[in-house]
Amino acid sequence: xxxxxxxxxxxxxxxxxxxxxxxxxxxxxxxxxxxxxxxxxxxxxxxxxxxxxxxxxxxxxxxxxxxxxxxxxxxxxxxxxxxxxxxxxxxxxxxxxxxxxxxxxxxxxxxxxxxxxxxxxxxxxxxxxxxxxxxxxxxxxxxxxxxxxxxxxxxxxxxxxxxxx
Amino acid sequence: xxxxxxxxxxxxxxxxxxxxxxxxxxxxxxxxxxxxxxxxxxxxxxxxxxxxxxxxxxxxxxxxxxxxxxxxxxxxxxxxxxxxxxxxxxxxxxxxxxxxxxxxxxxxxxxxxxxxxxxxxxxxxxxxxxxxxxxxxxxxxxxxxxxxxxxxxxxxxxxxxxxxxxxxxxxxxxxxxxxxxxxxxxxxxxxxxxxxxxxxxxxxxxxxxxxxxxxxxxxxxxxxxxxxxxxxxxxxxxxxxxxxxxxxxxxxxxxxxxxxxxxxxxxxxxxxxxxxxxxxxxxxxxxxxxxxxxxxxxxxxxxxxxxxxxxxxxxxxxxxxxxxxxxxxxxxxxxxxxxxxxxxxxxxxxxxxxxxxxxxxxxxxxxxxxxxxxxxxxxxxxxxxxxxxxxxxxxxxxxxxxxxxxxxxxxxxxxxxxxxxxxxxxxxxxxxxxxxxxxxxxxxxxxxxxxxxxxxxxxxxxxxxxxxxxxxxxxxxxxxxxxxxxxxxxxxxxxxxxxxxxxxxxxxxxxxxxxxxxxxxxxxxxxxxxxxxxxxxxxxxxxxxxxxxxxxxxxxxxxxxxxxxx
Numbered sequence: 001x002x003x004x005x006x007x008x009x010x011x012x013x014x015x016x017x018x019x020x021x022x023x024x025x026x027x028x029x030x031x032x033x034x035x036x037x038x039x040x041x042x043x044x045x046x047x048x049x050x051x052x053x054x055x056x057x058x059x060x061x062x063x064x065x066x067x068x069x070x071x072x073x074x075x076x077x078x079x080x081x082x083x084x085x086x087x088x089x090x091x092x093x094x095x096x097x098x099x100x101x102x103x104x105x106x107x108x109x110x111x112x113x114x115x116x117x118x119x120x121x122x123x124x125x126x127x128x129x130x131x132x133x134x135x136x137x138x139x140x141x142x143x144x145x146x147x148x149x150x151x152x153x154x155x156x157x158x159x160x161x162x163x164x165x
Numbered sequence: 166x167x168x169x170x171x172x173x174x175x176x177x178x179x180x181x182x183x184x185x186x187x188x189x190x191x192x193x194x195x196x197x198x199x200x201x202x203x204x205x206x207x208x209x210x211x212x213x214x215x216x217x218x219x220x221x222x223x224x225x226x227x228x229x230x231x232x233x234x235x236x237x238x239x240x241x242x243x244x245x246x247x248x249x250x251x252x253x254x255x256x257x258x259x260x261x262x263x264x265x266x267x268x269x270x271x272x273x274x275x276x277x278x279x280x281x282x283x284x285x286x287x288x289x290x291x292x293x294x295x296x297x298x299x300x301x302x303x304x305x306x307x308x309x310x311x312x313x314x315x316x317x318x319x320x321x322x323x324x325x326x327x328x329x330x331x332x333x334x335x336x337x338x339x340x341x342x343x344x345x346x347x348x349x350x351x352x353x354x355x356x357x358x359x360x361x362x363x364x365x366x367x368x369x370x371x372x373x374x375x376x377x378x379x380x381x382x383x384x385x386x387x388x389x390x391x392x393x394x395x396x397x398x399x400x401x402x403x404x405x406x407x408x409x410x411x412x413x414x415x416x417x418x419x420x421x422x423x424x425x426x427x428x429x430x431x432x433x434x435x436x437x438x439x440x441x442x443x444x445x446x447x448x449x450x451x452x453x454x455x456x457x458x459x460x461x462x463x464x465x466x467x468x469x470x471x472x473x474x475x476x477x478x479x480x481x482x483x484x485x486x487x488x489x490x491x492x493x494x495x496x497x498x499x500x501x502x503x504x505x506x507x508x509x510x511x512x513x514x515x516x517x518x519x520x521x522x523x524x525x526x527x528x529x530x531x532x533x534x535x536x537x538x539x540x541x542x543x544x545x546x547x548x549x550x551x552x553x554x555x556x557x558x559x560x561x562x563x564x565x566x567x568x569x570x571x572x573x574x575x576x577x578x579x580x581x582x583x584x585x586x587x588x589x590x591x592x593x594x595x596x597x598x599x600x601x602x603x604x605x606x607x608x609x610x611x612x613x614x615x616x617x618x619x620x621x622x623x624x625x626x627x628x629x630x631x632x633x634x635x636x637x638x639x640x641x642x643x644x645x646x647x648x649x650x651x652x653x654x655x656x657x658x659x660x661x662x663x664x665x666x667x668x669x670x671x672x673x674x675x676x677x678x679x680x681x682x683x684x685x686x687x688x689x690x691x692x693x694x695x696x697x698x699x700x701x702x703x704x705x706x707x708x709x710x711x712x713x714x715x716x717x718x719x720x721x722x723x724x725x726x727x728x729x730x731x
Binding site: 009010013014017018021025055058059062063065066067068069070071 | 283284287288291292295297312344345346347468469470473474
């Protein structure tokens with residue numbers, strides 16, 4: 001089963017390697033991982049998408065907590081949360097398909113962020129499923145390059161992490 | 166006043182109460198060594214290999230409960246420490262390892278004697294640091310010691326670049342450690358403790374299963390209380406060995422692959438397994454699906470990751486064993502009548518276990534013509550003082566020691582259980598003897614393992630450490646040979662150690678004493694003579710070559726399916 005986990009870590013040298021090493025060393029799987037500093041610049045927030053049964057997830061959770069640099073771990077499975085991913089797609093825009101690409105972009109409320117006579121680069125945000133969908137529609141037209149950030153998530157409601165503790 | 170990085174390091178060690186460090190100098194730690202003579206409260210022991218320095222610090226830590234400290238230079242010096250660090254990590258031993266590093270501007274440039282130690286040791290340390298700024302040094306050393314000895318202990322590495330050792334700044338040792346991501350749980354949840362007491366009182370056939378955590382938490386008095394209060398039998402892992410007296414009526418000895426028949430039968434038939442600081446290692450459980458099949462499991466451990474890692478657990482309790490066990494005992498004291506009732510029930514259970522013990526006691530076939538290795542261990546167990554510290558290497562001699570030596574006091578058995586490191590015992594004995602100059606310290610070894618760190622004879626002689634070394638010489642890598650005999654149709658591929666080593670001459674070459682015998686009737690005499698001889702002594706016993714460690718659970722089998730005789 002797929003799980004999305006947020007990890008608040010000390011924004012220190014080598015912390016990414018500790019988390020990545022933990023996953024690879026213990027044979028846990030990482031589908032995506034995104035990381036950046038938080039409002040408090042001494043902390044970074046990682047969002048990790050992983051797969052595993054309950055036993056594995058319990059271990060992932062405990063092992064992450066065991067790292068000295070880990071401040072907090074939240075598994076969002078079963079929680080109410082919003083999830084967004086950003087992708088940029090460089091897509092073929094020959095004469096015959098230029099209009100079609102723009103129509104698809106419009107349907108997905110995506111923006112054109114770079115344009116050449118032969119290509120459009122689209123920026124699209126949304127839940128990973130939405131990005132999967134636009135990629136499938138653009139694929140027959142010819143995708144030259146695709147980059148995805150992996151999802152980030154926040155719990156719904158007015159409470160933030162600090163208060164939730 | 167300003168101090169240099171190397172001075173700050175040594176000041177910190179002094180403030181942490183470090184009296185002994187084990188190490189080996191080199192270019193990237195030369196500044197530390199330059200300042201070392203100015204700190205006479207710190208005794209430095211020069212080993213002959215960095216791996217041995219770390220094992221010695223480990224032996225010091227295991228025998229005292231204090232944090233062991235080792236120093237090595239950058240590059241090869243540092244990489245030589247890795248086996249020692251991994252050994253300590255697997256057995257949760259509190260240690261701080263300081264390695265020199267090339268100057269910060271050169272890091273990442275493949276400089277001379279550069280190795281990425283923080284990267285290399287990340288999976289085998291509890292935590293590690295690269296000190297990039299001298300202003301962080303005091304805080305990092307403080308944190309390193311704190312992390313090493315608290316919670317589930319473990320080794321912490323500090324990689325210290327040469328330019329940071331030379332730089333200077335104002336020295337202030339922080340009095341508090343602030344780590345928002347590290348807050349070990351010590352007191353068990355009271356509700357879980359109450360539940361544990363209830364489960365114990367409802368049991369008919371309880372077994373206490375004790376691991377290395379019991380030694381680390383020094384909970385042997387509480388453990389004894391719990392066991393005696395209800396007459397509950399106790400089995401230990403290799404790591405838990407000396408935390409429950411081996412000669413106690415309730416002791417079942419070791420369980421698992423080379424455990425006793427009755428310990429394994431007790432675990433297979435128990436209805437309540439109380440796991441105390443143990444982690445259900447594969448050498449203990451055998452086939453996991455059939456391990457303790459009828460039991461409810463209470464698991465007490467300070468490390469939440471140990472719980473439910475390998476087996477289902479009915480009642481987890483996270484906390485320090487000493488605190489949790491004494492809370493459970495207190496709770497049980499409130500239940501007078503039920504305690505008496507359980508005591509009556511366990512009498513029946515103990516009888517059942519006694520039946521297994523009678524059917525298949527831990528034994529071997531004695532011989533008049535050749536020395537049986539088990540016989541040597543029995544003799545040592547009889548002749549050594551109760552507080553003698555025993556170290557072992559890894560292999561058959563280690564298992565025979567676990568089976569036939571009766572450990573009576575805590576922290577008297579030092580052995581590499583998790584990683585299984587050959588070459589551990591001699592340097593560990595060195596470290597233990599540094600900590601306890603007056604006690605008997607004996608390394609029980611095989612001829613294979615001994616040769617993995619035999620250079621430490623020089624260190625023993627230099628520091629006049631009277632470690633006694635027992636070599637059970639069968640001219641084989643015996644444990645592998647045993648597997649080849651039992652599971653590979655006696656294909657003794659690369660296990661005979663063809664060249665007979667003259668261990669007496671080897672001892673003498675280092676300035677130590679060597680005694681050798683192949684006669685059964687001389688075993689006692691050799692041990693007596695060795696114990697009377699000052700300084701380090703090798704006792705070589707040429708033992709029967711193809712003796713096997715039995716009983717044995719073949720890998721992957723259930724622990725009640727034991728091979729009892731060859």
